[in-house]
Amino acid sequence: MSRIIEGMSFRSGFVSIVGRPNAGKSTLLNALLGQKLAIVTHKPQTTRTRIQGVLEIPLKKKTSADAGHPAAQVVLVDTPGIHKPDTQLDKRMMQEVHDALESRDVVLFIVDVTHRLPKADGPDGQAKTTGRMALSKAEDDFALQIIQRLKQVEGGCPVILLLNKIDAIAPSEIMPLIAHWSALYPFAEVIPISARKKINLDLLLEKVIGLLPEGQRYFPKHQLTDQPERFLVAELIREKILLLTGEEVPYATAVVIERYEEPPAELNAQGKAKKGGKAPLTKIAAAIFCERTGQKAILIGKQGSMLKEIGTVARKDIESLLGTRVFLELFVKVQEDWRSKPGFIEDLDWRRELELIAAKQAAEEDVDGSSKDAKR
Numbered sequence: 001m002s003r004i005i006e007g008m009s010f011r012s013g014f015v016s017i018v019g020r021p022n023a024g025k026s027t028l029l030n031a032l033l034g035q036k037l038a039i040v041t042h043k044p045q046t047t048r049t050r051i052q053g054v055l056e057i058p059l060k061k062k063t064s065a066d067a068g069h070p071a072a073q074v075v076l077v078d079t080p081g082i083h084k085p086d087t088q089l090d091k092r093m094m095q096e097v098h099d100a101l102e103s104r105d106v107v108l109f110i111v112d113v114t115h116r117l118p119k120a121d122g123p124d125g126q127a128k129t130t131g132r133m134a135l136s137k138a139e140d141d142f143a144l145q146i147i148q149r150l151k152q153v154e155g156g157c158p159v160i161l162l163l164n165k166i167d168a169i170a171p172s173e174i175m176p177l178i179a180h181w182s183a184l185y186p187f188a189e190v191i192p193i194s195a196r197k198k199i200n201l202d203l204l205l206e207k208v209i210g211l212l213p214e215g216q217r218y219f220p221k222h223q224l225t226d227q228p229e230r231f232l233v234a235e236l237i238r239e240k241i242l243l244l245t246g247e248e249v250p251y252a253t254a255v256v257i258e259r260y261e262e263p264p265a266e267l268n269a270q271g272k273a274k275k276g277g278k279a280p281l282t283k284i285a286a287a288i289f290c291e292r293t294g295q296k297a298i299l300i301g302k303q304g305s306m307l308k309e310i311g312t313v314a315r316k317d318i319e320s321l322l323g324t325r326v327f328l329e330l331f332v333k334v335q336e337d338w339r340s341k342p343g344f345i346e347d348l349d350w351r352r353e354l355e356l357i358a359a360k361q362a363a364e365e366d367v368d369g370s371s372k373d374a375k376r
């Protein structure tokens with residue numbers, strides 16, 4: 001018995017998922033957690049902040065056929081897609097990627113296998129990779145440059161290459177991809193996966209656990225994420241905007257929760273337990289910020305039809321997230337060129353938002369306190 005426990009002590013660590021926009025990072029996070037924590041769309045640059053998801057993995061005992069693995073807590077960190085920053089918002093997004101690479105034990109570098117590989121240059125030395133393929137190569141190179149910096153990290157940092165979306169290509173196409181990418185970086189492992197179809201994810205987790213240091217939990221056992229529900233709610237609304245609107249609108253939109261009233265705790269517990277009874281109600285008001293009046297008109301739609309649709313689909317998702325009924329009010333506001341305003345972008349960060357809420361509450365308590373004092 002003691003033999004099994006030997007060398008099987010608890011592992012824990014941060015595992016950052018990085019890669020180009022649309023590679024499937026958020027899909028992978030959700031697939032590994034078995035829950036939707038990050039929003040996913042077919043549009044690039046969906047994720048704007050890093051999102052932590054905590055995964056508990058039980059001990060797998062060694063058998064004659066299987067080496068097994070110790071129990072572990074893996075803190076997965078989804079990040080925005082690596083891209084050359086244009087606006088202040090892009091810069092902020094790239095900062096989130098750098099932050100996720102600062103404090104990590106393992107990095108998962110994920111690429112989309114449906115992108116065509118660059119062609120070898122012709123015998124005359126002329127580049128054969130042109131047009132969209134050349135653009136794609138430039139984006140791969142840029143993402144790799146960021147990974148290259150990890151080589152300078154003291155003690156090194158293992159990088160696992162994930163070839164994602166293998167469900168969408170022929171098996172014969174996988175080998176050339178492995179050869180192409182392995183020549184570009186000394187990856188600790190190369191694993192073809194499908195985040196959507198959940199192919200090879202157990203293998204991935206085994207490899208990750210093998211690379212994690214021994215250590216204690218960073219989060220309590222049943223905590224899924226460090227993010228407050230109100231942020232998840234704002235993200236669900238943003239997801240619907242991304243899915244329902246086109247062109248520039250999704251990128252010029254930000255969602256801020258302005259009111260969030262949860263039902264009283266006892267009522268909430270009762271409501272969930274009571275059959276046939278009306279579930280408790282959460283009241284939410286959210287502002288959708290855009291940059292121009294033209295975008296505002298699109299977001300509202302003819303006689304409010306677009307805003308209504310966004311609200312209806314978002315409310316369904318929010319209700320299943322919270323397990324309560326939801327009353328959702330949406331407002332569209334114009335904040336000219338907000339993507340180039342660092343102060344506004346700072347305030348969008350949920351960590352900053354929590355600070356502001358705490359400061360507001362403290363100020364209100366102060367006012368209450370001083371008015372009581374005045375009465376005395």
Ligand SMILES: Nc1nc2c(ncn2[C@@H]2O[C@H](COP(=O)(O)OP(=O)(O)OP(=O)(O)O)[C@@H](O)[C@H]2O)c(=O)[nH]1
Nearest residue numbers: 021022023024025026027045046047081194195196
């Ligand atoms: N066929 C296939 N599609 C996938 C797979 N994984 C993700 N996708 C799709 O790829 C698109 C982008 O997925 P996301 O998870 O949002 O990608 P991301 O890397 O988080 O993108 P950003 O947040 O924009 O950087 C979505 O349409 C997904 O459904 C996969 O394994 N196979």
Ligand SMILES: [Mg+2]
Nearest residue numbers: 025026046047
């Ligand atoms: Mg994402």
